[in-house]
Amino acid sequence: MGPGRTASRRAPGWRFIAFVLALVALAFVATRAGAADAQAPSPATTRTAIVRQLPQAISLARVLRDLRALERIADRNAGTRAAGTPGYAASVRYVRDQLRRAGYRPQLSPFPLVLYIERVERGRQIAPVQRDLPLEALQYSPSTPAGGLRARVVASGDGCSRDDFGAVRGLIALVERGDCFFAQKAANAQAAGAAGVLVYNTDEGIFDGTLGDPKASGIPIAAIARAAGRELAAASDPVVEMVLETDTRQSMSQNLIANAQPHPRKLLIVGAHLDSVTVGPGINDNGTGAATVLEIARALRKVAPGLSVRFAFWGAEELGLIGSRAYAQTISPSQVVGYLNFDVLGSPSRRYGVYGDTRFVTRWLGYFSRTGAAASAIDIEGRSDHAPFTLRGIPVAGLFAGDYSCYHRACDRVASVDQRTLEALAGAAAFGVASFAPLER
């Protein structure tokens, strides 16, 4: 058995060595491939390569990590990231740090902001019956005198004409909503000598309204429900007490700006608003847009450093596009080839919305049809930060995932974001940047 055993050992021995060599070879190949993957992919320099690689370099995991960071910021700051609050300041710090880590030198771009805060809103009918009268101050309403305003209520039509107001001096004018701006109703009531104004709704319930301008009214003005308004209008000598404590003051906020090229000849501006509404953390609106722009900035550094893009994170969009309006005044339109806007990219939608300049929209619709996604051209009018750029004559375009149930509510959190939509739209956003940004080097 000796030789036999030797012989019988030798043959599997050679096979074993060959097997080990094959494993080593495989491991070598695998290690090389791993090393290549671990390194930054080599930057693309042609338009075709950039258009292919930039969308592929977008990571949903990183976008979600940014969204969770923004949600934590809101949770630690009274549930909001609204302009003028510590939650907005912390959001700016977070994005600025992320941009620095990616190799950018982000700049704060300050703009003036009127902050309006409501501290007390209380109403009560005193006569002929006593009951609570729920009311909401219109945005920029002055406060009532200390201790509140208690006065007879005088029905005054819709308040759009001076003739609507009879003897209201020192009293509360009651007007119906509609037909003219609230500021007009307030001005007419004030001119007639009224001490305050109640505007009742034409639909059920109370509404959210704004005077549009901090100086529009010198007297307090609040919204009440339709039913309450009709009852007051029909009552004889109704008396109401309204207590508003509001604060309107001049403040400052910031946009955050980062350039991919130090001295761009031409550039594409790519932006998203970073502020939320006051009642919620604003994760779909618009953490999704801001995190997508941030992730495109990271990816561009790695795979398309030759693209000339200015990344912008706007403040105070929710207060009326205030940050983007201020910024659009400072640019020279001839240098800007276009503005891409990303606002609400994570709604549970299966038909994605593309808006803006036909040239951009056509390219984007082509991209969606190639990726097998349902998309259509929509019109969101001037409802986001592209509007001030349109006014400067700059071609604009953007993506919108659609309406969703947590819009402008406290439940607008990471859990309510549709990840499939977000991944599709973040890729599409990157495609847009790769396709439309000037290639400088």
Ligand SMILES: [Zn+2]
């Ligand atoms: Zn928004």
